[in-house]
Amino acid sequence: MSQTVEAxxxxxxxTALNAxxxxxxxxxxxxxxxxxxxxYCNSPLGPGGLMKEHLAVRNGVGVFDVSHxxxxxxxxxxxLAAVQHISMNDASRLAIGQAHYSALLYPQGTFVDDIIxxxxxxxxxxxxxxxxxxxxxxxxxxxNVKGFDCRAExxxxxxxxxxxxxxxxxxxxxxxxxxxxxxIKNYWFIHGTVCGLKNTLIARTxxxxxxxxxxxxxxxxxxxxxxxxxxxEAGREFSVLPCxxxxxxxxxxxxxxxxxxxxxxxxxxxxxxxxxxxxxxEKSDFVGKAALExxxxxxxxxxxxxxxxxxxxxxxxxxxxLDGAGSEIGYVTSGSYAPFLKKNIALAYVPPAFSAIGxxxxxxxxxxxxxxxxxPTPFYKKxxxx
Numbered sequence: 176m177s178q179t180v181e182a183x184x185x186x187x188x189x190t191a192l193n194a195x196x197x198x199x200x201x202x203x204x205x206x207x208x209x210x211x212x213x214x215y216c217n218s219p220l221g222p223g224g225l226m227k228e229h230l231a232v233r234n235g236v237g238v239f240d241v242s243h244x245x246x247x248x249x250x251x252x253x254x255l256a257a258v259q260h261i262s263m264n265d266a267s268r269l270a271i272g273q274a275h276y277s278a279l280l281y282p283q284g285t286f287v288d289d290i291i292x293x294x295x296x297x298x299x300x301x302x303x304x305x306x307x308x309x310x311x312x313x314x315x316x317x318x319n320v321k322g323f324d325c326r327a328e329x330x331x332x333x334x335x336x337x338x339x340x341x342x343x344x345x346x347x348x349x350x351x352x353x354x355x356x357x358x359i360k361n362y363w364f365i366h367g368t369v370c371g372l373k374n375t376l377i378a379r380t381x382x383x384x385x386x387x388x389x390x391x392x393x394x395x396x397x398x399x400x401x402x403x404x405x406x407x408e409a410g411r412e413f414s415v416l417p418c419x420x421x422x423x424x425x426x427x428x429x430x431x432x433x434x435x436x437x438x439x440x441x442x443x444x445x446x447x448x449x450x451x452x453x454x455x456x457e458k459s460d461f462v463g464k465a466a467l468e469x470x471x472x473x474x475x476x477x478x479x480x481x482x483x484x485x486x487x488x489x490x491x492x493x494x495x496x497l498d499g500a501g502s503e504i505g506y507v508t509s510g511s512y513a514p515f516l517k518k519n520i521a522l523a524y525v526p527p528a529f530s531a532i533g534x535x536x537x538x539x540x541x542x543x544x545x546x547x548x549x550x551p552t553p554f555y556k557k558x559x560x561x
Contacts, residue, residue, distance in 0.1 A: 190242035191335045191399035199417060207307025209243040212419040220407060220416060228422035229514040232383050236341035237418035238406055241382075242394065244336055245309035247302040247316055251325030254298045261319050261462060262292060262302075263445065265455040269294040274362045274380060276453050279304075279315060280463030284444040284470060288312045288435055291380060293364060298325075305435050319462060335399035337406060340387035340426075342557075343413040348388050350409040352377070356388070370402045382423060384430025385557055428520065429513050431481065431553035437492060437508040438479060438522055446470050447524070449479050477505065478530045481552035482521040482538070488545035490521035490538040497537040497544060504529060507538060513554060520554050521547070 187210040196203065200217030203210050215223035231237045249257055258266045264277035271294050279287035288308045293301040304312040313329045320327050339348055345356050354367035354377060364378035369390055381387035392402050407415055424434070433439045438448055445454050445467055454467065482490060490510035498504050510521030521538070529536055532551055537544040 188243070190240055191394045191396045192240045192242065192403055194396070195400050195403055196240065196417075201417075201419060204420070206420055207243065207305070207309075209306055211243060212240065212417075213421045214419040215417050218417055220411070221414075223416050223418075225419070225421040225425065226514045228416050228418040229425050231414065231416040232341045232385055232418060232422065232426055233515045234342070235413050236339065236343040236347050236410055236415050237383075237422065238403075238410065238415060239338040239340065239418050239423055240335070240403070241338045241389065241423075242335045242399075243306035245304040245306065245312060245329070245331040246334065247304060247313055248295075248328045248330050249300045249302065249316075249320065249325055250328075251298060251323070253323040254300055254325045257320040257323040257325045257327075258292060258300050258302075259458060259461060260323070261316060262290065263454040263461055263463065264292065265458045266292055266294070266300065267458070271296060272363055272365060274364060274378060276362075278439070278445065278450070278453070279312065280445065280461070280467075281441060282463055282466060284446070284463040284466035285441045286435065286439040286443060286445075286448075287315050287441070289433055289439055289450075293378065304331075308435060333394055334391040335394045335402070336389055336391050337403060338381055338383075338387060338389045339406060339410075340381050340383045340418075341385050343410075343415075344385070344387040347406070347410045347413055347415065348377075348390075351405060359388075361386075370405045372398070372402070382432055383426040384432065384553065384555055385426070424509075425511050425514060428509050428511055428522070429516060429553070429555035431522065434509060443524075444470055444475070446475050447477055447479065474527075476526065477524045478527050479508070479522055480525055480530050481550045481554055482507070482510075482523050482536070482547040483550045483554075484519035484521075484538075485535070485546040485548050488538070488540045488543070489519045490523070490540065490545070490547060494521075495539040496523050496525055497539055498529065499535075499537070501537070501544070504536070510538075516554060518554075520550075522552075525549075 196212040201212035262277040274293040291303040369375040376391040494507040496505035505525035534549040
């Protein structure tokens with residue numbers, strides 16, 4: 176049995192910080208083929224665990240290893256035209272140093288993946304893609320930009336990507352750089368010196384619903400470990416905690432951020448997922464546009480809604496959603512106890528007739544019907560600055 180476990184672990188991909196996570200007492204799991212920390216139970220910085228890590232990000236600052244995320248660089252004379260063709264948002268609106276949320280779509284308007292597009296230069300773009308879909312995404316991008324004068328490169332293994340998230344993120348990172356972080360707007364980025372490393376990409380993005388930054392440093396183990404340790408040391412006065420993928424998931428759920436394979440997939444369209452605001456129909460043709468225009472004219476048959484448990488019970492991923500008569504009408508895509516909100520919440524697909532705020536449905540939990548109410552989303556919004 177132990178040999179099988181060791182063999183399985185050995186087969187998983189590892190970030191440059193893998194040994195550090197294990198030294199810090201992280202509970203490791205297989206996430207999209209990567210050996211990743213789900214939570215830190217015995218961190219030298221203090222007792223962790225999903226709940227405490229989640230609250231550290233909401234109230235102060237938390238640090239995540241997100242090096243498993245993929246990176247595709249597109250360069251060349253027709254780089255912009257290529258990005259416009261393969262993604263649904265309008266990359267022509269991006270200034271150098273700006274990023275936006277977008278998606279790669281199949282011709283039927285469903286998701287290859289959701290991405291963040293960064294404009295690095297006049298004819299240079301960086302697409303940040305999900306970990307579990309890295310190979311599929313890169314192959315799809317490479318095949319779909321062949322008709323353009325550009326080059327697509329998988330550079331995901333070149334960087335260790337560290338996310339510093341929470342209302343104290345700017346205070347922490349300011350101790351490690353001379354860059355004026357306040358000058359970086361949300362979804363903008365800059366290159367500067369961090370922990371003595373010149374030309375580090377510093378992006379004001381994240382996946383938690385909080386303010387925060389993601390820094391890209393060389394992926395060798397020594398450099399990665401030094402930066403990770405310096406970040407945590409600089410955050411001691413803010414009660415920083417290293418955070419795993421468990422807290423990352425509950426944080427993004429409270430903030431209604433989509434997760435591939437849950438709220439979005441190759442069977443779910445942009446309109447069903449409620450992400451039309453990022454899909455720019457007014458720009459020239461892009462993969463999936465025609466199918467989405469047809470669906471828009473016909474109306475969608477299901478929509479994504481937020482649910483909050485009225486009765487006791489946590490709606491979990493894949494649970495059935497029932498109407499008052501007990502007939503199945505949809506399913507839960509993501510569900511959890513929300514540590515900051517102290518409520519049981521979920522996202523689910525239901526017919527439009529059941530999507531009005533205040534509507535009630537039932538979720539089948541271990542054979543029992545648990546009453547839930549449709550509520551506004553996102554469930555959580557970060558407080559506005561005074």
